[in-house]
Amino acid sequence: MTKESKVFVAGHRGLVGSAVVRRLLDLGYGNVVTASRGQLDLRDQMAVNYWFKANRPDCVFLVAGTVGGIMANSSRPAEFIYDNMMIHSTVVHAAWEHQVSKLLYLGSSCIYPREAPQPMTEDDLLTGPLEPTNEPYAIAKIAGIKLCGAYRRQYGANFISAMPTNLYGPNDNFDLTSSHVLPALIRKFHEAKMRRESQVEVWGTGTPMREFLHVDDLADACLFLMNNYDDAQHINVGTGIDVTIRGLAQTVAAIVHPSAELVWDTTKPDGAPRKLLDVSKLRDLGWHHRYDLEEGIRHTYDWFLAQKAQQLRGVQV
Numbered sequence: 001m002t003k004e005s006k007v008f009v010a011g012h013r014g015l016v017g018s019a020v021v022r023r024l025l026d027l028g029y030g031n032v033v034t035a036s037r038g039q040l041d042l043r044d045q046m047a048v049n050y051w052f053k054a055n056r057p058d059c060v061f062l063v064a065g066t067v068g069g070i071m072a073n074s075s076r077p078a079e080f081i082y083d084n085m086m087i088h089s090t091v092v093h094a095a096w097e098h099q100v101s102k103l104l105y106l107g108s109s110c111i112y113p114r115e116a117p118q119p120m121t122e123d124d125l126l127t128g129p130l131e132p133t134n135e136p137y138a139i140a141k142i143a144g145i146k147l148c149g150a151y152r153r154q155y156g157a158n159f160i161s162a163m164p165t166n167l168y169g170p171n172d173n174f175d176l177t178s179s180h181v182l183p184a185l186i187r188k189f190h191e192a193k194m195r196r197e198s199q200v201e202v203w204g205t206g207t208p209m210r211e212f213l214h215v216d217d218l219a220d221a222c223l224f225l226m227n228n229y230d231d232a233q234h235i236n237v238g239t240g241i242d243v244t245i246r247g248l249a250q251t252v253a254a255i256v257h258p259s260a261e262l263v264w265d266t267t268k269p270d271g272a273p274r275k276l277l278d279v280s281k282l283r284d285l286g287w288h289h290r291y292d293l294e295e296g297i298r299h300t301y302d303w304f305l306a307q308k309a310q311q312l313r314g315v316q317v
Helices: 015-026 045-055 070-075 077-097 132-155 181-194 215-228 245-256 280-285 293-316
Strands: 007-010 059-062 102-106 159-164 166-168 199-203 209-214 235-237 242-244 261-265
Touching (some): 070 132, 077 159, 102 132, 132 159, 166 181, 181 245, 199 245, 209 215, 215 235, 215 280, 235 280, 242 245, 245 261
Parallel strands (some): 059 102, 102 159, 159 235
Antiparallel strands (some): 209 242
């Protein structure tokens, strides 16, 4: 990309898309184009073709999608597979048809088998069964990787894929029915503190291990890859460091509600026992994350509190 390139961020209002837009603007990319859901349904091939024809982007960050935690994946599997397969299919096809110079497709670490060796390398893809609680979403994301690869092989399109680990940060989804574990914990502990409750319920046993990446770090990695990576194989993006869910909950508690007691609901699912990415390929290219987990959670909670304060001022006005 050059600073004059017209850059389309598909999904600019989401957690990742908003971070990518912020990073682009911070680095002086002044020709960023976006489209809201009301303006463009990314599941509609005709609408997407028309938008690409009218706007002619040079580069595309395909970071749009329907996402959520264990509850959302379990209760809306059809929506998760349909929306995500349609979104990446329409955008990738339109990007090829309208001669986009480069596209970055963003997947998820859930593409790897449930029992994959840890940490998971890029070569572990499709070597075993997926985690059942998010299988439809994972299949859609795998299809996206293969779609980019197919357009590379048949048409020579410079379409690359990156697979991030679990994400968090500003503009995350804090809805307890559809959010991922980290924003859900922040909200649970915050609301317990506001209600002066001494206990906070956490799902599962606390034993699974997860890796977490601040979304601003991911955005930085996306721009780095757009400018420095052209290989056909997808590439992992993460910290290379994981923590138990119990350790994560204790860290969130220490930041948000230090006096709270954790109560574990072991009737709820744990998900995969461990998900840690091998990020040696990305590090060998010269990229490394900046936020450690505690700093990132503090930054995210500060943003959460600022949003709450802004909402309160809006109510008062």
